[in-house]
Amino acid sequence: MSGLVVIGASYAGIQSALSAREAGYADNITVVCDETWLPYQRPPLSKGFLLGTTGEDNLVLRDEAFFKNERIDLVLGHRAVGIDPRATQVVLDNDATLAFDKLVIATGSRARRISVPGAELDGVCYLRSVADAIDLKARLAQAAEVVIVGGGFIGLEVASSAAKSGKRVTVVESMTRLLERAVCPLVSEFLHATHRQSGAEVLMGETVIAIDGASGRVAGVTLASGTRLPADLVLVGIGGIANDDLARAAGITCTNGIVVDEHGRTGHQDIYAAGDCANHYSRFANGWVRLESVQNAQDQAKAAGLAIAGSHGPYDAVPRFWSDQYSVKLQIVGLSAGHDRTAVRGSADDGRFTVFFYRNGKLIAADSINRPGDQMAARRLIAAGLSPTPEQAEDPSFDLKSLVKAIETINV
Amino acid sequence: MVTEHGGVMARVRFVQRDGTEKNVEIGSSISVMMAAVRNGVRGIDGECGGCLDCATCHVYVDEAQAGLVPPPTEDEIELLSNVTAPRRSNSRLSCQIKIPSSIDELIVFVPENQS
Numbered sequence: 001m002s003g004l005v006v007i008g009a010s011y012a013g014i015q016s017a018l019s020a021r022e023a024g025y026a027d028n029i030t031v032v033c034d035e036t037w038l039p040y041q042r043p044p045l046s047k048g049f050l051l052g053t054t055g056e057d058n059l060v061l062r063d064e065a066f067f068k069n070e071r072i073d074l075v076l077g078h079r080a081v082g083i084d085p086r087a088t089q090v091v092l093d094n095d096a097t098l099a100f101d102k103l104v105i106a107t108g109s110r111a112r113r114i115s116v117p118g119a120e121l122d123g124v125c126y127l128r129s130v131a132d133a134i135d136l137k138a139r140l141a142q143a144a145e146v147v148i149v150g151g152g153f154i155g156l157e158v159a160s161s162a163a164k165s166g167k168r169v170t171v172v173e174s175m176t177r178l179l180e181r182a183v184c185p186l187v188s189e190f191l192h193a194t195h196r197q198s199g200a201e202v203l204m205g206e207t208v209i210a211i212d213g214a215s216g217r218v219a220g221v222t223l224a225s226g227t228r229l230p231a232d233l234v235l236v237g238i239g240g241i242a243n244d245d246l247a248r249a250a251g252i253t254c255t256n257g258i259v260v261d262e263h264g265r266t267g268h269q270d271i272y273a274a275g276d277c278a279n280h281y282s283r284f285a286n287g288w289v290r291l292e293s294v295q296n297a298q299d300q301a302k303a304a305g306l307a308i309a310g311s312h313g314p315y316d317a318v319p320r321f322w323s324d325q326y327s328v329k330l331q332i333v334g335l336s337a338g339h340d341r342t343a344v345r346g347s348a349d350d351g352r353f354t355v356f357f358y359r360n361g362k363l364i365a366a367d368s369i370n371r372p373g374d375q376m377a378a379r380r381l382i383a384a385g386l387s388p389t390p391e392q393a394e395d396p397s398f399d400l401k402s403l404v405k406a407i408e409t410i411n412v
Numbered sequence: 413m414v415t416e417h418g419g420v421m422a423r424v425r426f427v428q429r430d431g432t433e434k435n436v437e438i439g440s441s442i443s444v445m446m447a448a449v450r451n452g453v454r455g456i457d458g459e460c461g462g463c464l465d466c467a468t469c470h471v472y473v474d475e476a477q478a479g480l481v482p483p484p485t486e487d488e489i490e491l492l493s494n495v496t497a498p499r500r501s502n503s504r505l506s507c508q509i510k511i512p513s514s515i516d517e518l519i520v521f522v523p524e525n526q527s
Binding site for chain 2 (some may be wrong): 018022041044047058060061062063065066069070209294295298320322324329331347371372373376377379380401404
């Protein structure tokens with residue numbers, strides 16, 4: 001029994017299987033996953049799930065009926081431990097083998113571990129999987145003082161959830177501002193102020209040099225400045241690492257993730273990769289990029305699924321990201337690295353603004369705080385290669401949609 | 413009919429542009445988007461899981477029923493302002509729709525594309 005085998009049952013894995021099926025792939029499809037849960041939603045894990053507003057039942061992304069209807073075999077609780085490209089088979093942890101005609105590697109990413117003394121103490125947590133989230137939620141309920149290591153998306157979302165739950169929260173960020181690689185200074189400052197106003201302390205330019213413990217449990221952290229912070233829970237959110245080990249061991253080219261083309265194809269013609277574990281060339285990045293987002297996982301996996309079914313639909317979507325913290329809705333479209341000019345629409349004082357990023361006069365990205373309408377317009381403008389002038393972008397009376405409508409009129 | 417979690421069951425009829433339909437049973441605590449994604453309804457992505465960030469679950473509610481579901485919030489209206497498929501008076505983000513007990517079967521039309 002061969003056909004399509006998919007390693008990983010999160011957004012990219014499931015989407016690749018579904019897209020192959022939708023595009024007419026008629027052979028067997030088997031998805032194997034080391035977790036024992038039905039595929040689940042990840043975005044709520046740091047937010048609604050921790051707060052208790054999203055229950056475990058509501059996390060389910062695809063249920064049994066889905067797999068039955070789509071004729072996809074789901075093998076849960078087994079880790080793929082090897083890929084043999086010559087024998088075209090995947091080896092599982094129980095020594096079973098799955099033969100494949102086509103393979104998708106959708107193994108995602110894992111949390112980067114902190115390597116300081118005390119890192120192994122009980123109460124040092126990470127957040128990636130639903131199992132992590134269940135553990136974190138239980139510990140959070142018992143905790144009083146929470147230290148968050150890393151002012152990235154996961155750290156800030158957990159900080160928001162913990163502060164909302166009445167915990168004493170301190171975020172420790174080693175860079176000079178929050179979300180430094182993802183957003184512009186204006187957005188960083190706005191988020192910083194929001195966290196402070198909501199009761200979370202934020203320490204910038206500080207590095208954790210040790211996690212202190214008592215009786216094997218976390219008791220606090222020590223910073224490079226000498227400051228000691230008491231803590232009964234430490235959440236580490238210092239980035240992700242591509243799970244490309246299986247691909248590397250199989251001789252598939254990897255550089256910060258599995259290198260794929262616009263169809264998600266690796267250097268091996270029958271082996272594809274998609275999602276957090278894959279590195280692709282993006283015209284929006286003006287280079288190679290590995291993205292960790294639901295949108296990237298789904299859209300890249302769609303391209304792979306189509307190619308596997310013999311159809312065509314290269315991955316060319318504008319990258320987008322979002323984060324909800326307290327009552328702040330942060331949305332990002334495009335990749336702003338390399339911008340040479342910004343334009344601000346709205347005002348940080350009102351808590352509603354969008355920063356538009358330009359490179360050589362071309363709109364390349366937009367960060368929005370509580371302005372979803374701007375974000376939607378920017379998404380379509382960037383996808384269409386349209387750029388309002390910075391003056392137009394800054395003028396709230398200028399209708400950004402008018403540019404989108406203009407091009408649609410031409411296309412019709 | 414009552415689900416194991418106590419939510420009353422209703423039905424959503426998803427109608428594709430080519431006229432094909434899929435009927436899905438849905439508990440009252442689950443959004444129309446979630447029901448679509450869990451059941452593999454084509455053309456509804458629901459990337460953000462329902463927190464009003466992505467606008468990839470746009471649908472048209474049957475015109476006769478559009479007034480029977482609670483109206484959109486301001487954020488939803490803003491997101492709908494620039495969806496890729498034509499925006500109509502019955503455009504909604506399906507993540508924001510849970511089926512009220514007054515409806516046994518909700519009919520929604522799936523647009524040509526999502527944002």
